[in-house]
Amino acid sequence: MPAGSEIDVLYAAGAAPHGDLDWFDAHTHIGQNDPDGMTATADEILAGLDASGHRRALTFAMHEPDGYRDANDVVLRACAASGGRLLPLARIAPGSPGALDEARRCLDAGALGFKLHPRSDAFALTHPDVEAVVALVAERRGPVLFHAGRGIPQLGEAAVRLAERYPDARLILAHAAVSDLGTLAEAAARLPNLLFDTAWWHPADILQLYATIPPGNVLYASDMPYGPGQFTAFASLRCAAAVGLGTDVFREIAGGQLARLLAGEDPLDLGPAPGAAAIGPRTLELERVASYACVAAQLSFHGQDPSEAIALARSAAQTRDTGPTGELLGMIDLLLGRALGQVDVGAERPSLRAVGAVMAAAFLATTPSAGIPDVVL
Incomplete structure (x- = not known):
């Protein structure tokens, strides 16, 4: 989705009342072999950050049908060379030979956690390798980011069970958890380690995310190269304003909370979800x-x-x-x-x-x- 001049102007207007925001993108990709045809280099992700005035991003491999070892090494090297602007998550395919060995290798090599994609890598969140990875990450108080788009059975229930069982793991449901968003508000209210990123395009979904999920559980994310930072930042600013979230809260959504979590600290409690009534009357x-x-x-x-x-x-x-x-x-x-x-x-x-x-x-x-x-x- 290309950014246009209209988005640039609207993004700047939405951000202006908040002053300088230390944007930290929770969801970007690097890769050249994804079957969907999308590609991205580290330089292109950095250019995307620059274009939107954002400073840092978590990044990880795109889908690699032939395995993730080489792709993880590309991500690790790119992050090491980025001057702290890119931070690595590793990717594995649970159930594949050597998946847990690769997970341990990547953690030892500097990965902060993992990106797991149940749909493209064809596994369920109930797979024992998934729990093993979450347990590894919990030892380091690190993150696991799950693709949470459509067509993933039991995603919400399994994610809640893992969050309950491993309170020191930070479990991030990508794409506003559109697969299960309507069923997760109660769990999010009691599980500060059950997190949601904003890497999605549909306004009703993003608005429901901001209205029904506690703001301390929401992390800004773009999905680059699939979505430009200018667009996702504009969407987040607009929806946060629509439900009445102020600058102090939005500063944490934009990047402060993610930085805190990656430092191994406890998340800030930013108060309850505003509720659907905060959106106001519809026209x-x-x-x-x-x-x-x-x-x-x-x-x-x-x-x-x-x-x-x-x-x-x-x-x-x-x-x-x-x-x-x-x-x-x-x-x-x-x-x-x-x-x-x-x-x-x-x-x-x-x-x-x-x-x-x-x-x-x-x-x-x-x-x-x-x-x-x-x-x-």
């Missing part, structure tokens, strides 16, 4: 805009033409309201019109240039309680 026009904008984004991600969905979102943004809702809808309509003009139907991937403006519109539409950005687009 039908804005909800319609958001629904069509998200359809357009999904089409874009799959390289399909999003023009009709963008046009429908623009239709939903038309209003005679002259108050704040009308002003916000006017800004959204401007963004969507710009996105429609960026769709090149004849291109191999006609929609990627339009994604930034479409997603900006979607997040503005779902967060009216965060106010109208003071920007010129």
